[in-house]
Amino acid sequence: MPNQNRPAAEMPDSASAQDTAQAERFNQARAAQAVAVLEDYAEMIGDLIEELGEARVTDIAARMGVAHPTATKAVARLKREGLCTSRPYRGVFLTPAGAELAERVRARHRTVVDLLIAIGVPPETAELDAEGLEHHVSDTTLAAFDAFLAKQPPR
């Protein structure tokens, strides 16, 4: 997850094509994980602003289930990535890019939950698992989920 701006560690010739493909999959999973935290915080900040008019660090921390310094650090990362802004002792605000991310993440989250329920997962469990699953659903898979849901018998 540090792997952000690293030279990408080119594969030695000794690695078989099989190995390389497999390694690619793990790399993709790691990349997805690296952005997962930012996605969740962006979504949460969006929720809070919508519900309460503003997002305070204390509220973010409470909802994320972390100590407030952890939330502060996450906000710092979001700022560094250009996803939010904040001034000392004031609330946190999403930039356009952050708002865009939050909306996308929220929509994907909903689709994942809906798909799980359509498959037969209890809603409670669907909501629980979706929080982790969502970050590993690619655009292609998301499209497939939407398509599947669209042609579901409305029950």
Next chain:
Amino acid sequence: MPNQNRPAAEMPDSASAQDTAQAERFNQARAAQAVAVLEDYAEMIGDLIEELGEARVTDIAARMGVAHPTATKAVARLKREGLCTSRPYRGVFLTPAGAELAERVRARHRTVVDLLIAIGVPPETAELDAEGLEHHVSDTTLAAFDAFLAKQPPR
């Protein structure tokens, strides 16, 4: 992910029931992520032993797409957790617990891929996404996946 044997940070009364439920979800997702790496390494070691008769650190690293010291560290964690054994300059071996984990993870991986394909995800993409998704599929959801696949028209 350090969160292993921590006091679980009891929720303040100020947090609403809503907030608490949400926080629980994030905590579960974090817990799942914490074991994800061990699961992947255990599965990989199992694969290598089956295919090549033994699991060498170099092969593990190549297939995981990491540098070999990273694989060595992962093996150390597996050993600490009682999931594998190894002696210097010799291969890595799964303990009964490790083998059990590897088998469970492999079966779950297969189910996730099959489900994605059944939903309409291209096989290539299914394999890619499954590598990350699998670690967030609870037993309940896995059972639902199996049930769904069982009553699928065989195509």
Next chain:
DNA sequence: ACAAAAGTGTAGCCTTGGCTTTATTTGACC
């Protein structure tokens, strides 16, 4: 049998994302 190559181990660095503790600022209330 030995030299070279390949594999392995070890040390030390970095970032992330948790945490606690302590200091400062803000805002609410009387």
Next chain:
DNA sequence: GGTCAAATAAAGCCAAGGCTACACTTTTGT
């Protein structure tokens, strides 16, 4: 308007999981 509680910030700890560089074994090939 002053006091005090709550919110925020700042500092510093830790483990995980990446990495490189370097040292040491083991294996291989002549």
